[in-house]
Amino acid sequence: MDQLSAMRVFVRVVETGNFTRAAATLNIPKTTATNMVQALESHLSTKLLNRTTRRVIVTTDGALYYERAIQILSEIQELDGSMSNSQTTPSGRVRVEMAGAFADLVVIPSLCDFYTRYPNIRLDIGVGDRLVDYIAENVDCALRGGTPKDQSLIARKVGELRMKTYASPEYIRRFGLPSHPKELEDKHMSVGYLNATAGRTMPFDFRRGEEVIEVAPRYVVSVNDARSYLTAATTGMGVAQAAHFMARDPVARGELVEVLADWECESLPLYIVYPQTRHLSNKVRVFVDWLAKLVQNLKIEENREQIRKAG
Structure with missing residues (x-):
């Protein structure tokens, strides 16, 4: 049994709530996900999940294992990033949500600059102001206007809109x-x-x-x-x-x-938010930093416009 892979599957099942969604986000068959978790339970000699026809319920041992597993997986991911070329050449898919107006008028017109800097990152941009299930939909981060109320999210303020x-x-x-x-x-x-x-x-x-x-x-x-x-x-x-x-x-x-x-x-504060349980990988971090700079440049441009009008 590949214990690390089984841990990743188990964590995703807990976060998404069932095997079907977990398998879909990991791009593996549902039967594979089920077999890997069963093998992990056999290896640990304990029940991690109780299955019903509609959902899975985390056991007491499963909840304890989940908390330690996400810490271990995050540390491994960070270690891999620090020891590989991905630290200087980040790559992979970043799934981000933002309002359509900001995507159309600010982000998308500037994407050529981002891809010049990070040609190996693929962005999947979800457009709209809606509630997002970050774990089930495998969303890495979102740009949101207004102070976030959801305590399960980590929020980084990146600017304000006039x-x-x-x-x-x-x-x-x-x-x-x-x-x-x-x-x-x-x-x-x-x-x-x-x-x-x-x-x-x-x-x-x-x-x-x-x-x-x-x-x-x-x-x-x-x-x-x-x-x-x-x-x-x-x-x-x-x-x-x-x-x-x-x-x-x-x-x-x-x-x-x-x-x-x-x-x-x-003014409307702008925040980039992401789940506490999701490690901010290098590919996501560089996108978040680039997005924050984009917001700052927008503010600078607006200030210059005000000065021109006043003069």
Whole structure:
């Protein structure tokens, strides 16, 4: 029995919840995964998993073995990386999730630079603002806006996005300009953004001097995707708060106009998150560092734009 391989299969079964998903993420037949775990149990002379027709349940001994196994496997992976060429030439597949607008407008246009630096890394980019099962879907990391609430994730803050409030000329023609944020609760309509993690439509935050206001805006449509959110705003469905980098082109084309400009919006923090149980391999680390630099460059570009406008 290849004990290390059996340990890897066992860990993946625990993390995914069944043999079928574990086998799929490891690209091996389900029967192979089952036989390897059975061989591991025979070697240890203990039951690690209780199987039912629908799921597997970790035994007390299995839970203890799992905790030690993930530590050992992480240490082996780190040791292999430090003793091989992968430390200087990282390679392999990186599965990452991010919002569609950030992928389209920031990440994908810069990917040639990434592949020039790391030609042996293959990126699988999942696009959308949705809840992710990191283990079952074999996701290495995700770029998310807002402070993460999930305590099972490790979060690294990589920057902040400047937010502004916008409406389309068509909306302004029909309903006029809002003069105060509170009017978004009764006199004006907004586009709602449904946060999948929070399970609710996000409020709008405003600040002017010492005055801070949180508004629960009225809406006739809410979406859970940043690109759809901006599209709804440009077509006149209501007032929206959006990241400056997203709205820059629609503003230049005359599709959006900044409103309530004398009120500042709270910046949106950006985090890269990944599961605590997943070792941050060298290939993932270089992508995370590159992504963090990309966010920093976006902030620098926005600051320069502000200086040009002020001058």
